[in-house]
Amino acid sequence: MKYTEEMILHSESGYCMPFEAPQGQDVDLSLGYGEQVHPETGEKFFHHGIDFDVRRYMLSAVASGIVSGVGNDPAHGICLTIRYGEYEVTYGHLSSVFAQFGQRVKAGQTVALSGERLHIGVRFKGEELNPIEFLTMLYGNIMALQDAGDDGTAGFYEPGPETDYEKDKREIEELMLRFLPHYMDDLRCGAYTVPAHTEQSLRHIFTMGAMKEYFYERMPSLYNPLGLGRKAVPLACKVQNLLIADFLNYLALRHEAYLPGSGGDVKKNFMTKP
Template sequence: MKYTEEMILQSPSGYCMPFEEDEGKDIKVLMGYGEQKDTATGNTFFNHGIDFGISHHPLAALASGIISGVGNDREQGIYLTVRYGKYEVSYSGLANVFAQFGQTVKAGQPVAVSGNSLHLAVSFNGEELNPIEFLTMLYGNIQATKFSRDKELSGMGNFDSGLKTKYDKDKEEIEELMLRFLPVYMKDLFHGDYIVPEYTVQSLRNVFSVGAIKNYFYETMPSMANPLGIGSRALPLANKVQNLLIADFLNYLALRHNVYISSMSEEVKKNFRPKQ
């Protein structure tokens, strides 16, 4: 499914996956979402979540939320439901619960322990979702947040401080849009739902070809913050790349979400043909 702006998960405390994988071990999916076939009887049935093969595993809150359900019944066993905005995520088949109804939670906070396995179900505004799609979006949020934090800690911002782009006057607005849409942008790129225009790809190729010819790369010692070893001589190249990447992000917003920065003129907006 396509995630709209309304469906982007907001969380002041950050984001977290429901559980951590044991080192050197892959988590086994016992049963996927959707129509399934009972191997014993041959009958088909619909699985309304995903079942993971994790036994007595600590489970965490995924974001800033509130406990909206705790109980024990014949169908679900011990269960816990957490509301994150309009999302509700349920863990069932639990061995223990650490949170109480109405309690507020933060990303990464322990809330339960799985039983012999874990059944995870997700809904948005009361409509059932495939948990895999939700977890993919959540993972994108985690990666975007991690990148932002690593950039800040590594001092990468100091390296970029001398760069000027044609979007500087809209910097704050664009950064806010990146916080909201960057995970979805990356997800659509990864799945091929958004294709970078050929002229942007070609322009990037030309920029890096010129950089290689002029020996801009490895001018300084490479590092995690600056893997290409770009020095002050390469600032014009970095400036061009920034302009191209920002332009592509804005192109994506217009085409996929019909979202524009406030300084964009009506004449420029007419050049886009947003998908409905």
């Protein structure tokens, strides 16, 4: 399906999973989404969800929503479906259900008990999704909100693409810790203006990215609102190079601060070429 920004869902529960594993114990995915091979017959089949080996686990709502279905399915046994906005998340292979049809549930509220295992299926506006992408989106949102609540110096959760400034990375990070608030304030009040050729380069990069469908390759989240995936790595490198270069240009012009080994003769020559 085509991903859009409206697919971002915030999990107020602070959990991206409907269950919590005992401390020190990992829970493995026993059956993935998509085409699978039956372990006994060898026949191929399409699995419309994911399964976990979680026997008698308490299951919670991952966000605030309303119970839109309770029933018994021939393939997945006792099932419970909760609607979160345009999403519907179904828990299958249950032994007990603690919520009634039409009941409003809060994020983190216990709604069911798994049986011998747990099946999870996800739909958005009626269209089936890979539940792993849905759970990953929730995780990204939780991490983004936690990041926003700290001192603002936390880094990426995944390794970022390498830039032209890798050898000066530590020095640049130290300069950012010291001068980035001033940079943002000066941009906001107009004391510093991004050069026209830098702005034009950024516009060109994002236009080309849209034409090549780099955006919304994966489900968007607060952490990754444009849904950037592997295809967008070259775009991300170019954007980072331009932004770092502009920050260094700002330091030279406004604070006469330079990277180690640089001097006044490079004061106006930090910008990368478009």
